[in-house]
Amino acid sequence: MIETIASLELPVGEHLAIRRNRLCYKEDTKSLGRVAVVSGTHGDELEGQYICYEVARRIAAHPEYLTGIVDIYPALNPLGVDLASKALPITGMDLNRMFPGSREGNAMEQIAAAVMEDLIGTDLCIDVHSSDIFVQEIPQVRLSGEFAGRMLPFAKLMNVDVIWMNATATVHEATLAHSLNTMGVPTMVVELGQGNSINMPYGNQVVDGIFNVMHEMGIWTGEVPPTQLPAISSDGKVEFIRSDVEGIFLPRNKHNHFVCVGELIGEIVDPMAGQVKRQVAAGKDGLLFTLRNYPVVYEGDLLARILTGIV
Amino acid sequence: MHIHEIYTVHSTYREDMKIRGYTFGQGEKSACIVGPLRGNEIQQMYVCSQLIRALKELEANSCICTGKQIQVIPVVNSYSINVGRRFYGVDNVDLNRAFPGNSYGEQDRRIVHALMEDIGSYVYGIQFASFYMDGEFMPHVRMMETGYQNTSLANLFGLPYVVVHKPAPIDTGTLNYNWQAANTAAFSLFTRTNWEIDERSASQGVAAVLRFLKRMGIIRYDSHSGYISHVLYEQDLSDVHTGRAGIFRGLARPGDDVRYGRPLAEIIDPQEGVVRETIIAPTDGIVFFAHTKALINQGDIVYRLVHRLHE
Numbered sequence: 001m002i003e004t005i006a007s008l009e010l011p012v013g014e015h016l017a018i019r020r021n022r023l024c025y026k027e028d029t030k031s032l033g034r035v036a037v038v039s040g041t042h043g044d045e046l047e048g049q050y051i052c053y054e055v056a057r058r059i060a061a062h063p064e065y066l067t068g069i070v071d072i073y074p075a076l077n078p079l080g081v082d083l084a085s086k087a088l089p090i091t092g093m094d095l096n097r098m099f100p101g102s103r104e105g106n107a108m109e110q111i112a113a114a115v116m117e118d119l120i121g122t123d124l125c126i127d128v129h130s131s132d133i134f135v136q137e138i139p140q141v142r143l144s145g146e147f148a149g150r151m152l153p154f155a156k157l158m159n160v161d162v163i164w165m166n167a168t169a170t171v172h173e174a175t176l177a178h179s180l181n182t183m184g185v186p187t188m189v190v191e192l193g194q195g196n197s198i199n200m201p202y203g204n205q206v207v208d209g210i211f212n213v214m215h216e217m218g219i220w221t222g223e224v225p226p227t228q229l230p231a232i233s234s235d236g237k238v239e240f241i242r243s244d245v246e247g248i249f250l251p252r253n254k255h256n257h258f259v260c261v262g263e264l265i266g267e268i269v270d271p272m273a274g275q276v277k278r279q280v281a282a283g284k285d286g287l288l289f290t291l292r293n294y295p296v297v298y299e300g301d302l303l304a305r306i307l308t309g310i311v
Numbered sequence: 312m313h314i315h316e317i318y319t320v321h322s323t324y325r326e327d328m329k330i331r332g333y334t335f336g337q338g339e340k341s342a343c344i345v346g347p348l349r350g351n352e353i354q355q356m357y358v359c360s361q362l363i364r365a366l367k368e369l370e371a372n373s374c375i376c377t378g379k380q381i382q383v384i385p386v387v388n389s390y391s392i393n394v395g396r397r398f399y400g401v402d403n404v405d406l407n408r409a410f411p412g413n414s415y416g417e418q419d420r421r422i423v424h425a426l427m428e429d430i431g432s433y434v435y436g437i438q439f440a441s442f443y444m445d446g447e448f449m450p451h452v453r454m455m456e457t458g459y460q461n462t463s464l465a466n467l468f469g470l471p472y473v474v475v476h477k478p479a480p481i482d483t484g485t486l487n488y489n490w491q492a493a494n495t496a497a498f499s500l501f502t503r504t505n506w507e508i509d510e511r512s513a514s515q516g517v518a519a520v521l522r523f524l525k526r527m528g529i530i531r532y533d534s535h536s537g538y539i540s541h542v543l544y545e546q547d548l549s550d551v552h553t554g555r556a557g558i559f560r561g562l563a564r565p566g567d568d569v570r571y572g573r574p575l576a577e578i579i580d581p582q583e584g585v586v587r588e589t590i591i592a593p594t595d596g597i598v599f600f601a602h603t604k605a606l607i608n609q610g611d612i613v614y615r616l617v618h619r620l621h622e
């Protein structure tokens with residue numbers, strides 16, 4: 001059943017509406033387990049569009065296997081998805097820095113609060129993000145801060161390639177995931193692919209993981225395809241490669257591929273002069289799990305990440 | 312006046328973005344004034360440019376006290392100003408959420424790190440800043456409630472209001488917060504506008520800084536004594552929200568005295584021209600903040616009022 005959980009009037013004949021599809025085939029819903037799949041907080045991250053579709057499609061194909069509730073929120077930032085804008089189009093603010101929101105705040109803070117209220121009571125929330133529009137990522141769960149330990153058993157079931165513990169970015173307390181975890185709703189962030197696109201094999205991999213978790217939680221009784229165990233990594237095992245010069249980046253290696261020390265990853269070139277400004281090589285052996293796709297670079301831009309110490 | 316370069320950004324197709332510090336006098340790093348970190352802070356840049364003009368003259372007349380040094384950085388984020396965007400770079404980063412930064416990460420982190428290296432040891436730090444909501448303010452000094460805030464120092468600017476607010480998690484990335492962490496007494500100054508120049512409040516801003524520098528024994532200057540500031544806590548402001556969206560017709564401006572039950576604004580139906588909603592003052596008070604754009608969404612804050620103090 002599709003419901004509008006928050007709506008606000010826009011100036012001319014339109015509402016900004018956040019919708020949720022509740023999939024449930026039981027009469028009495030009170031004691032049922034509940035999983036939420038949330039996406040589209042950042043409007044340029046569209047991998048979650050396929051994941052939401054595929055979860056809903058597989059459930060609709062076999063409603064008899066669903067013994068709990070699955071809530072699907074494909075677009076928390078519907079205007080952003082419409083405009084391929086990471087931020088909220090009206091204010092330019094990052095919705096994922098506004099949680100838990102406030103009933104007394106401005107319009108978007110009220111919407112953030114409504115989303116939180118709707119998710120309270122969920123047994124597991126999966127917040128699907130793509131990578132940004134700049135780099136490609138393999139399917140991964142990122143765990144950080146005080147909730148990492150509690151979420152690890154769930155994360156291991158997600159059929160991702162990597163669980164990245166304590167991801168370098170400081171724990172942003174105003175994210176949906178952090179706010180929900182603080183309020184007792186176990187939430188994990190899944191990240192995959194690249195902004196403004198859909199990688200269906202990666203999407204299917206994560207969807208298999210979602211059904212695997214639901215199976216373990218007793219919400220899904222259907223058969224689950226075989227899943228893999230992820231590599232678990234901490235920050236110390238991730239080698240960041242950043243640009244030290246401005247120019248145009250050309251990848252010269254394959255994403256999601258093992259590289260050896262000294263192997264060429266890409267080049268930074270000067271289109272005007274037809275010259276290579278830098279050759280960027282791997283500093284360590286490992287899995288090239290992040291690779292830049294977006295060409296224009298400044299000093300400091302992320303070009304690649306290598307996961308080392310994998311057995 | 313001495314000019315030095317704090318940081319330079321190189322770009323493939325744009326000229327370098329140079330962040331420059333203008334210093335006056337020699338000796339103890341007494342006061343540092345920082346202009347736009349965001350591309351919409353045009354008024355803030357204007358105020359800083361006028362300050363440089365005034366300090367140049369004071370220096371020529373030997374009115375900078377011996378052993379004191381003042382620095383003004385009239386603009387940080389000129390790249391965004393020149394293209395009419397609020398945030399920095401292709402990934403739209405808010406530089407005033409990127410502090411304290413580092414020397415090895417993304418470019419925005421390197422910019423604010425270089426800035427902190429340069430300005431982190433001043434005794435007093437003054438930032439001409441902007442609020443996340445677009446609109447007009449009563450000129451004021453904004454301080455964070457860190458336990459170390461000193462409102463009596465803030466009073467010395469002689470602006471009508473000093474506002475103390477509780478830092479939210481997101482505020483830890485601001486210049487103000489990190490200045491305080493570096494033991495600088497930090498103040499954020501707000502004049503009326505951002506995108507547009509408001510001459511009157513701009514000269515109020517310039518006068519406030521010169522008055523403060525004089526009272527701290529940093530310059531010799533004949534100044535008007537200014538206002539006796541009214542100190543208020545942000546949570547004590549009354550927020551007035553819209554119930555409908557449409558065209559905004561404001562009937563009150565910052566500084567106006569409003570009475571309980573009187574109309575503050577009208578929301579006009581954008582297609583039929585009739586009044587959809589009349590917004591009524593919920594209390595007697597003074598308008599501290601007013602929405603100014605032509606359009607408004609449902610639920611947004613249109614006014615923030617200071618309760619009138621009854622003698």
Ligand SMILES: [Zn+2]
Pocket residue numbers: 041042045129130
């Ligand atoms: Zn995201």
